[in-house]
Amino acid sequence: MEGGLKPMDAEQLRENAHKMVDFIADYYKNIETYPVLSQVEPGYLRKLLPDSAPTQPETLQDVLDDVQANILPGVTHWQSPDFFAYFSSNSSVAGFLGEMLSAGINMVGFSWITSPAATELEMIVLDWLANLLKLPNDFLSTGKGGGVIQGTASEAVLVVLLAARDKVLRRVGKDALGKLVVYASDQTHSALQKACQIGGIHPENFRVLKTDLSTEYALSPESVSEAIAHDTTAGLIPFFLCTTVGTTSSTAVDPLLALGKISKSNGIWLHVDAAYAGSACICPEFRHYIDGVEEANSFNMNAHKWFLTNFDCSALWVKDRTALIQSLSTNPEFLKNKASEGNMVIDYKDWQIPLGRRFRSLKLWMVLRLYGVENLQSYIRNHIELAKHFEELIAQDARFEVVATRKFSLVCFRLVSPPHNDEDCGNKLNHDLLDAVNSTGKIYISHTVLSGKYVLRFAVGAPLTEERHVTAAWKVLQSKASALLEKCQPLE
Secondary structure, three states: OOOOOOOOOHHHHHHHHHHHHHHHHHHHHOHHHOOOOOOOOOOOHHHOOOOOOOOOOOOHHHHHHHHHHHHHHHOOOOOOOOEOOOOOOOOOHHHHHHHHHHHHHOOOOOOHHHOHHHHHHHHHHHHHHHHHOOOOHHHOOOOOOEEEEEOOHHHHHHHHHHHHHHHHHHHHOHHHHHHEEEEEEOOOOOHHHHHHHHOOOOHHHEEEEOOOHHHOOOOOHHHHHHHHHHHHHOOOEEEEEEEEEOOOOOOOEOOHHHHHHHHHHOOOEEEEEOOOHHHHHHOHHHHHHHOOHHHOOEEEEEHHHHOOOOOOOEEEEEOOHHHHHHHHOOOOHHHOOHHHHOOOOOOHHHHOOOOOOOOOHHHHHHHHHHHHHHHHHHHHHHHHHHHHHHHHHHHOOOOEEEOOOOOOOEEEEEEOOOOOOOHHHHHHHHHHHHHHHHHOOOOEOEEEEEOOEEEEEEEOOOOOOOHHHHHHHHHHHHHHHHHHHHHHOOOO
């Protein structure tokens, strides 16, 4: 590699990293010029790139030119201020710097011994965050529980489901696997279903309990109690209940306190999925949404959604780390060391599915330090105010309706179907409106279905979003709605 790019060289890294940072900074500076939703067709990229890797090295500028010309057109710009789909996936200057430092150190911190700072910083920073959320002391690393950074909420629910499964099977015998029952609502994230499939829970023992507008799509304690009683009578073993604070469809909040008491009296593991809305609970005025968390066995929030921490960073806390470790621990000869053998340390390899893990706590640490709690609270409050603004705009146009109570920064709404149309026509109308606004490239929104109605979701959460972006998005929606409604007019 004489004269070319070396595997690692401090000065070459300095030179090329400066170019890359300039490229990324320019991307953010110009992000509003790109269509938010990629407009390419499937298979577009294969036509643009060579059939094989280059034999000789190319320059960084060659690669960046290709990124600009060929890659960015195929990117949906999640950091665009006009991205209002799904839930946000925040990046920030602090998060980016932490990710850069993690990539630079590039350690694999599966055990304490492999990089003590990685394990200890993760314990400390998750204790900080637990305290901001006012989680019970049982969830702190100083007691029998503690926090761990998973990649996603999907991984978080999987590992606690496995811990709960093995805990009950140790009591009733491994042959009882076919009798174990899991409970959730029809608003619970589909990650739980996948976790059950991986965990060997029989599909017929996965209880999806119906919700409706009467409870604002929250899980009814009565329906849970009835389902548990029915299954117990049938000789089955209820063992896991997944609750949600801020469901994906409508940000519904399950009643944790009531559900916690039911779980406790039936010996059921209670998991709280607050992947999206957990971040808001660092604000005192929203903390009440997780009242009852003291009854939970595990609690999860995604710092990479709404907490200015670059993907991926999903914080999971458990009250009893022994349950996780007993389920997920392996101890091959090549990993044995004095600190681990003496039970003096935490080895996070035993809290997760993979062995290897990145130094993810660095970026969360930098976000907390470089922004501070007050600025993070203001950031979240601003997005909630912007969502209120959008809701107010809807209220001024009788052609639209809000279809679910707004609790955080998500507004669920729809275009009201003309009187002569049935529900199917109304659903098609909103489906067409979604396609029409997204195909403009000016904004990107997503949808859900609530009580059989096709509903549009407007989720505020991108770091660059300001009131002008919300107002402009509303104008796009109004314009496309006008065009669609004109077509719906009955012929005279």
